[in-house]
Amino acid sequence: MKASDKRTKLLDQLNNNEISIEEYWRLIKKGSKPWETAEWKNKRKEYLKDQCENCGSTDNLTIQHGWKPEYSIILSQVQERYITAAMPKLLKRTFSNTAFSKYITKNKKQVKKCPNCQSATLSERSKMKPKFRCIKCHHEFDEPLLKFAIKTDRGYVDIDTNKEYFIEKFAKDDYYSSIRILLQKNKNKIVIEAINLLHESTQRYLAFEGVKTLCKRCAFIEDKDLGYINSK
Ligand SMILES: [Zn+2]
Ligand SMILES: [Zn+2]
Structure with missing residues (x-):
């Protein structure tokens, strides 16, 4: 089976609940890296032009993708989408005296x-x-x-004389903890969505979408502009 078919099969198994997320990552990592396969190396040759597309040089030519699939970026985009979708509800939260008292009691x-x-x-x-x-x-x-005081980033703040401050702080803390709870509650769904997007992105990468032939010098400059130098 080709490496890309193996990856697609694993994704199907994940989407059909036949394997867990952990199992998926384990098997994906076990498979050969796409760019180590003969299939990939041959394809590179196919896409390599005979001169640099930026400066016309014919020396030290290399294939430049200009982008790469990044799981952490995809994951935060999916999380962002969940937060945006929940925003109307998050903003409609009303102040609860009981919750506020609990918050004070817990922290004082x-x-x-x-x-x-x-x-x-x-x-x-x-x-x-x-x-x-x-x-x-x-x-x-x-x-x-x-x-009675609560420790904050500006030291211990008295409760009795700073009620307004704590109401505001409570609302803010409550907002962020609602987001944490939302992300926690949907964790599996979010990760599976992100894995599906990563898979799509990887397929496009492996299909040489948007590649350019560049000389080493131009490739280095583009990498630097994209901030890839340090992560390579
Ligand atoms: Zn060049
Ligand atoms: Zn003093």
């Missing part, structure tokens, strides 16, 4: 603060009196302020 911590400047960075001293010293304003004291 009782924090010791400086009574002078409200900073939460204190040094707690085992022997010295007074027990606490504020790192920020150097105030020393025995009784810290006790506040």
Whole structure:
């Protein structure tokens, strides 16, 4: 069986649930790389013209694809499509007081603060009196302020005086976690769609779609422009 027929058969098996996604990847990787086959090497010769299509040079000619199938890019495009489709629903989510309270309860911590400047960075001293010293304003004291706060990227933020801030943060966190849940729930469907698109893309690549004959120099320049140099 030809390598390309083998790949098509594996894809059919995946689409018909006869093999798992893991099994598919394992078998695909086990098969010979398309560009290592004699079929591919012969085809290259067929498509190779006798001069560089950019500069006309006849030295060191090579076949340039100008693109290649990229699974990670295809996968993120499929994910993007699922997110876009779910967007009207995502944007219609309404604020739920219960969910907000749960969010606060889950994340809140009782924090010791400086009574002078409200900073939460204190040094707690085992022997010295007074027990606490504020790192920020150097105030020393025995009784810290006790506040409920949530750790954010701007430090511990008090809950009671920053409700608006947390409502906004909750909405944002909830939005991103909804997206994570959406992608998780559809993970298999998304991966199978991406594999099908990768297969199509690979078939087009192997059919020499859009190839050019270039000299080594022009090929290097194009590769660099496409950002392929580092990944090769
Ligand atoms: Zn050239
Ligand atoms: Zn202080």
